[in-house]
Amino acid sequence: MATRERVFRTEAIVLRRQDFGEADRLLTLLTPRHGKLRAIAKGARKAAARKTGHVELYARVDMLISRGRELHIVAQAEMKEPFLxxxxxxxxxxxxxxxxxxxxxxxxxxxxxxxxxxxxxxxxxxxxxxxxxxxxxxxxxxxxxxxxxxxxxxxxxxxxxxxxxxxxxxxxxxxxxxxxxxxxxxxxxxxxxxxxxxxxxxxxxxxxxxxxxxxxxxxxxxxxxxxxxxxxxxxxxxxxxxxxxxxxxxxxxx
The missing domain is CATH 1.20.1440.120 (Recombination protein O, C-terminal domain)
Known part of the structure; x- marks a missing residue:
């Protein structure tokens, strides 16, 4: 049986987000191939973080995600459509x-x-x-x-x-x-x-x-x-x- 890729790239719409730990955000994402996922955007609440602004609520984002056992990790995030x-x-x-x-x-x-x-x-x-x-x-x-x-x-x-x-x-x-x-x-x-x-x-x-x-x-x-x-x-x-x-x-x- 084929194994799932450890890291995958996908478009995602941010459905929900909440503070997680001191500087992270827990995201609920909708993706076209992987359905709904929960993922951690590490350091997203820091002012200088590269992901800041890329995980806005209801935005469509291009993401590189590292698969985890329960929660995935957002490795990269690039805004595609902010729906301002x-x-x-x-x-x-x-x-x-x-x-x-x-x-x-x-x-x-x-x-x-x-x-x-x-x-x-x-x-x-x-x-x-x-x-x-x-x-x-x-x-x-x-x-x-x-x-x-x-x-x-x-x-x-x-x-x-x-x-x-x-x-x-x-x-x-x-x-x-x-x-x-x-x-x-x-x-x-x-x-x-x-x-x-x-x-x-x-x-x-x-x-x-x-x-x-x-x-x-x-x-x-x-x-x-x-x-x-x-x-x-x-x-x-x-x-x-x-x-x-x-x-x-x-x-x-x-």
């Missing part, structure tokens, strides 16, 4: 935190694939553009749910399996998606408008270039968020800290 706009806007930073929290909940350590890496990398870039971050969030959520095997049923009744007709329906997180009026389950489902259903279907099937030009009204944004976040919370069986913080930020803006 995320550090200049608290709301967009919080959306980036939301993306990372979702990725964390849906993937185990060393379990993420190239697809998850590319999705997060692209979504962080989209957050830096002049695009409504709510649009980026809904697209990211649907794409990640699909990769994790939890795509909501949007084209057929999640209970009866029959094709849905063009009318207002119900959304049931417990049943895995949209259910028709004939199978409405009372308290387990909430109404979903035809406009919201069509939008979710479009976002589930179309590439980002087709999604980013959409202009959605505030009511539609709220409805899409209600359905998707309720669905995600039901799957995970726990609340999302990033969502609670986003809602507090919105109340402060009013």
């Amino acid at each position: 706009a995320l550090r200049e806007d608290l709301v967009r930073t919080t959306y980036a935190s939301h993306f990372v929290e979702l990725l964390d909940r849906f993937t185990a350590e060393q379990d993420a694939s190239r697809a998850e890496f590319d999705l997060l990398n692209n979504a962080l870039g989209w957050l830096c553009e002049d695009i409504d971050p709510r649009l980026v969030a809904r697209y990211y959520e649907l794409a990640l749910l699909g990769m994790a095997g939890f795509a909501p049923a949007l084209h057929h009744c999640a209970v009866g399996q029959e094709d849905l007709t063009a009318q207002d329906q119900y959304f049931s997180a417990m049943d895995g998606g949209v259910i028709c009026p004939d199978h409405y389950g009372g308290n387990r489902a909430v109404p979903i408008t035809l406009n919201a259903l069509k939008t979710l279907r479009y976002m589930q099937k179309q590439p980002w270039d087709a999604i980013k030009v959409l202009r959605l009204g505030p009511e539609l944004h709220r409805e899409l968020e209600q359905h998707l976040l309720g669905y995600i919370t039901t799957i995970l069986e726990q609340r999302l800290q990033s969502v609670d913080f986003l809602r507090r930020l919105r109340r402060e803006e009013l």
Whole structure:
């Protein structure tokens, strides 16, 4: 059986970082080939350290990593994309935190694939553009749910399996998606408008270039968020800290 390389080079997105010892940082990284990793950036907190600034949160970095038994060691780090706009806007930073929290909940350590890496990398870039971050969030959520095997049923009744007709329906997180009026389950489902259903279907099937030009009204944004976040919370069986913080930020803006 082939042995794993002792030292390897990889791109990585910094998902989390925390102080470790007197001068080091413990990083949680997302890589395209090795999934999620934990690694020590030695001396990263020293002002003159070569790694200082190269391990910023949510940055994409080219790294040389020495494999360890439990924790890896970052031997070299070179910034590739800092996503600077995320550090200049608290709301967009919080959306980036939301993306990372979702990725964390849906993937185990060393379990993420190239697809998850590319999705997060692209979504962080989209957050830096002049695009409504709510649009980026809904697209990211649907794409990640699909990769994790939890795509909501949007084209057929999640209970009866029959094709849905063009009318207002119900959304049931417990049943895995949209259910028709004939199978409405009372308290387990909430109404979903035809406009919201069509939008979710479009976002589930179309590439980002087709999604980013959409202009959605505030009511539609709220409805899409209600359905998707309720669905995600039901799957995970726990609340999302990033969502609670986003809602507090919105109340402060009013």
